[in-house]
Amino acid sequence: MIKEWLVGVGLAVLIFLGILGLNVLPIFFLVAVSVALWYVMDRRSAAPTAVREASVRPRVSFDEIGGQEHAKRELMEALDFLKYRDKIKTLGIRPLKGILLTGPPGTGKTLMAKAAATYTDSIFLSASGSEFVEMYVGVGAQRVRDLFRRARTQAKKENKDSAIIFIDEIDVLGARRGQHSHQEYDQTLNQLLTEMDGMSTTQSPLVLVMAATNRPDMLDSALLRPGRFDRQIKVDLPDKEGRLHILQIQTKDKPLADDVNLEHIAKETYGFSGAQLESLVNEAAIIALRQEKTQITQEMFRDAVDKVLMGEKTGRKPTDEELHRVAVHEIGHAIVSELMRPGTVSHITIAPRGNALGFVRQIPENDRYLYTLEQLQQQINVALAGCLAEELHYGNRSTGAQNDFMQASSLARTMVKCGLSRIGIVDEENLPDTVLDTEVRYILGQQEQATRALLQPFKQHIAEFAQSVVAEESVSGDAFRAWLQQVQQSARVDWAVPLPAGFHEANGTAVPSA
The missing domain is CATH 1.10.8.60 (Helicase, Ruva Protein; domain 3)
Structure with missing residues (x-):
């Protein structure tokens, strides 16, 4: 109404000045520019209502989310404070204001937030952290205020006792203050902190803030203190x-x-x-x-x-010589993997996928979270086996082992930093690079000798099996194990170098010690 009144008065003034004989074109131009700027800024200030938060009625239940039993139990316990408010009042328990879900991408954090809304029969509003960040100062803060207002309004409209606001990728919005040169970032975070401080845990409807991030280490400490995000729930990769x-x-x-x-x-x-x-x-x-x-x-x-x-199979067509070399390379990986951990080779393929010309897929014996020195050494042996198989057969190596070397080097560095090398316990921050590099080279050299010893008896047989791999493009783990067992039974080769720890010679080949 005010806008229309001002526009009418302005037109009347321009007409009056024109009647008086004044040149109103410059004034008309300035007024037009002012109106245009006013319209743009007005749209910007009204932008909070355009934030793409979704007010939906999610139909996801916790029973439909697999692999996160511990996280689901912890979340449901926290939600019971919201669901059974009358019951917890007798113990003087304060309902939670915020729940932070952390974990790798794709583990189901958003699904768990939707299931939380279903479990508590709450209004569900979702938004992404990036939607609150603008170059115009004050817009992000206004959007935060509007989001909380909408949550309460929507809950009252649908006669709900609670509403859940879910903010995905909150690390964009809640990163540590002072790290950005633009003041808008800090103002938006400050507004979120203020809104969470002002949330009453006794009024109806009650608002619960849920958020998800892959980088909890980037969040501001004020956001993580009790009274704001009271619970942090780890949504990890499934076992x-x-x-x-x-x-x-x-x-x-x-x-x-x-x-x-x-x-x-x-x-x-x-x-x-x-x-x-x-x-x-x-x-x-x-x-x-x-x-x-x-x-x-x-x-x-x-x-x-x-x-x-x-990735998908690529259209690359290696030459016959390259295919044979790739097969020899992958058979080297498979032999050492099978000797180290029997039954772990799933299949061997030389079909180009992604950036790889071939690969050996291994089946882990069990889900592991800790590794011993011997297990790390075995992984290095498997990584180095490809290039050493090429060396035994062709007398030289190729560039196909680049990723293998990176993996082996990373494992060796892990050994040093975890105190599993010959130099013992180290302080990672004060460890000189020269000492680290020297020890890594020593570890890789020792494991190279051990890997070569494991492959030596199969030198004459690898090329024959490589022909089968090239012809069939892919060989199952069972077919590979049948060939390996046949070779082991027929091999009568003396070892050129000492066997690695944990192995002994039997019938001319390496056998894991009991």
Whole structure:
């Protein structure tokens, strides 16, 4: 109403000045520019209502989220303070104001926030941290105020006792103050802190703030103190049982063949997030559609695992010589892996995927969180085996071992920094680079000798099996183990160098000591 009144008065003044004979064109131009700027700034100030927060009624329940049993229990316990407010009043418990979900990407943090809204029958508003950051000072803070206002208004409108505000990627909004040159970042964070301080835990509707981040170390300490984000819940990568649960949920409406073993797939997919497992099942179904099959087989799941890990098959066509070298390289990895940890080779392939011309997929024996010196040495042996197999057969190495060397070097550095090397316990911050590099080279040199000793008896046999790999493009772990066992039984080769620790000679080959 005020805008229309001002526009009318301005036009009347311009007409009056024109009647008096004054040149009103410059004035008209200035007024037009002022109105345009006013309109732009007005749209900017009204932008908080345009933040893409979603006021939805999520239908996700905790039963539909697999692999996060511990996180779900901890979250549901925190939500009970919101759900059963009358009951907890008798103990004088204050409901929580904020819950922070942390963990790697794809582990289900957003799904858990939606399930929390379903569990508590709350209004659910979601927004991303980047939506609050603008170059115009004060806009982000206004958007924060508007988000909390909308949560309360929407809850009252739908007769709900509570509302959940979910802020994804809160590290954009809540990063430590003083790190940004633009004042808007700090003002927006200050407004969020003020809103959370002003939240009453007794009024109705009650507002609970949930947030997710992959980088909790970047958040401002004032945001993490009690009274704001009272709980931090770790949503980590699922273990084997968790992966099996996720696979069961994702495949419940998929036509599976009788040979599908979900437990074996769960064992193969160590380190996969929930999002990757969902993509795995979807890719297996796509492969079935591409092959015009009515059921998804175990082999399709195997190919889907390769695609999720390495990417789609590329159009690169290596020469026959390159294919043979790649096969020799991968067989070297497979031999040492099988000698170190029997039964761990899933399959060998030389089909180019992503940046790799070939690879050996291994099945971990168990989910590991701690590693001994011997286990780290074994991983270095496996990493170095590819280039050493090339050296034994061709007399030289290729550039295909670059990533293997990086992995081996990283493992050696881990050994030094964890006090597992010959120099003992070290202070990582005060460890001279020259000492670190010298010890890493020593470790890699020792493990290179040990790996060469393991591969030496197979020198004459690797080339023959490489021909089979080139012809078939992919060889299963069972077929590889059958060949390896046959070679071990027939080999009668003296060892050129001492065997690595944990191995002894038996019938001309290396056998793990009991």
